[in-house]
Amino acid sequence: MRFVIVTGISGAGKITALKIFEDNGYYCVDNLPIVLIENFADLLFSQTSEINKVAIGVDIRSGENLDKMSDVLDKMRKKEQNYEILFLDCNNSTLIKRFKETRRSHPMGDADSVENEISVERKRLVFLRNQADYIIDTSNLLVRDLRAEIEKIFVMNKDYRNIFVTIMSFGFKYGVPADCDLVFDVRFLPNPYYVPELKHKTGEDPEVRDYVLNSPVSLEFLNKLSDMIKFLIPHYINEGKNQLVIGIGCTGGHHRSVTVAKELFLELDDSRADYGIKISHRDIGR
Numbered sequence: 396m397r398f399v400i401v402t403g404i405s406g407a408g409k410i411t412a413l414k415i416f417e418d419n420g421y422y423c424v425d426n427l428p429i430v431l432i433e434n435f436a437d438l439l440f441s442q443t444s445e446i447n448k449v450a451i452g453v454d455i456r457s458g459e460n461l462d463k464m465s466d467v468l469d470k471m472r473k474k475e476q477n478y479e480i481l482f483l484d485c486n487n488s489t490l491i492k493r494f495k496e497t498r499r500s501h502p503m504g505d506a507d508s509v510e511n512e513i514s515v516e517r518k519r520l521v522f523l524r525n526q527a528d529y530i531i532d533t534s535n536l537l538v539r540d541l542r543a544e545i546e547k548i549f550v551m552n553k554d555y556r557n558i559f560v561t562i563m564s565f566g567f568k569y570g571v572p573a574d575c576d577l578v579f580d581v582r583f584l585p586n587p588y589y590v591p592e593l594k595h596k597t598g599e600d601p602e603v604r605d606y607v608l609n610s611p612v613s614l615e616f617l618n619k620l621s622d623m624i625k626f627l628i629p630h631y632i633n634e635g636k637n638q639l640v641i642g643i644g645c646t647g648g649h650h651r652s653v654t655v656a657k658e659l660f661l662e663l664d665d666s667r668a669d670y671g672i673k674i675s676h677r678d679i680g681r
Contacts, residue, residue, distance in 0.1 A: 396440055397421075398476065399450040399549060402523050403483030404516060405502050406490040408533045408541055409452055412483060415545045416450040425452035429460040432467050440476045453523070455516050456502050465522060481545075482520075482527035484637070486534045486574065487513055532638035534574060535561045536673070544671050558632050559671040560663065561640045564598070564656035566648025566678040575642035577627075579620065579655075584613050587650045597679055598653025607654040617655065621662040628670055639670075648678030 399421070401412050410425070417423045427435060432451065439449055453464060471478055485493075487510060494501060494509050501512040524530065531544055536559065547553045565572055567582070587593035587606045596603050607613055624641065631639055643659070645651035653676050660674040 396444075396446075396477070397448045397549070398436065398439065398478040400453055400478055400480045400523075401450050401483070402453045402480065402520065402527075404485055404490065404513065404520065405455060406493045407483035407485040408536075408538075409454060409483055411538060411541060412481065412545060413450055413452055415542050416549065419546060419550050421448045421450045421549075422446045423450045423452075426454070426456050427451055429453070429457050429463045429467060432464075433470055436467075436471055436476050436478075437474075440474070454502070455519060461519060468526070479529070480523060480527040481548075482524050482530045484524070484530060484532045484534075486532075488573070489534045530637045532559060534638060535559075535563075535640060535675070540671070540673050547671070558628065558637050558639060558669075559673070560628065561638075562643065562656050562660050562663075562672070562674045563640060564643050564645075564648055564652035564674075564676045564679065566646060566652070566681070567644050568647055569678050569681065571644065572640070572642050572677060575640045577624075577639070578642040578644060581616070581643060581645050581651045581655050584616070584645075584651045584655070585610050586646075588647070593650070597649050597676075598651065598655075598657060599676075599679075603650050604654050604657070607651055608658070613655075617658055617662075620655075621659055624659070624663060632669070648676070648681065652676075653679055 399416065401409055401416070403409055413423045413425055438444060439446055455461065490513055491509050501509050503512045503516060529548055531541065533541060544559065563572055563575065571578055584607055587596070587603045590606065593603050593606060598604060598607065628639070643652045643656040656674055656676065660672065664672055
């Protein structure tokens with residue numbers, strides 16, 4: 396029996412996560428009253444149950460009864476009913492943006508602002524976050540990225556160390572991305588912008604890539620950068636960090652930053668690695 400408790404901050408993607416579980420053959424129940432979870436677990440763990448994969452959604456919608464979840468988990472442990480907790484998190488600015496875009500109110504709905512409601516919710520859910528087996532920060536994830544991470548853990552049964560790496564190219568002329576943890580300026584590398592036949596291409600084109608990388612300085616920088624990131628990731632994991640955003644910036648975000656970001660992604664993208672990874676080019680279309 397695989398019993399997964401899907402929880403986390405409102406707006407972080409719990410409903411989407413449950414749909415992904417359902418697509419992968421899990422029996423899913425959302426917002427089951429806390430007082431019924433113990434009986435539900437007893438039924439599922441009995442020898443007569445034909446269901447062997449379950450995901451249940453538990454969150455702030457349970458109201459005051461949420462505090463009883465600790466007792467439910469204690470009783471499940473004593474009965475040797477093994478469970479896993481998946482906690483979905485997200486930064487406040489992204490959550491507020493999501494609530495505005497969907498025009499949905501926060502489930503608590505009793506504070507004077509969404510930001511305050513999120514703050515209260517975080518305090519109420521901290522006991523579940525502290526017990527979580529897996530924490531996924533969805534701040535920079537698309538649905539397909541979240542699907543890949545959930546399937547990696549709960550379908551392919553691969554090891555997961557609770558960190559997702561985003562490599563983001565950008566242009567300094569449009570500002571440094573606010574959510575970057577590490578920022579690298581590659582404006583010292585050869586600039587294809589001043590080559591007429593390359594000016595209107597991007598770092599995704601082979602000609603631009605070859606131009607940027609056809610320099611000992613570029614290759615040495617890439618080697619040192621990839622070595623440093625590989626060194627840092629295990630230490631971030633040990634410190635409990637679950638989201639790492641690496642910004643690679645050039646002037647306009649079209650040529651050098653895209654090339655370096657793509658090369659770094661290819662160097663770090665390893666199916667055997669204990670982290671998830673994605674790449675995005677923030678300003679490539681500007």
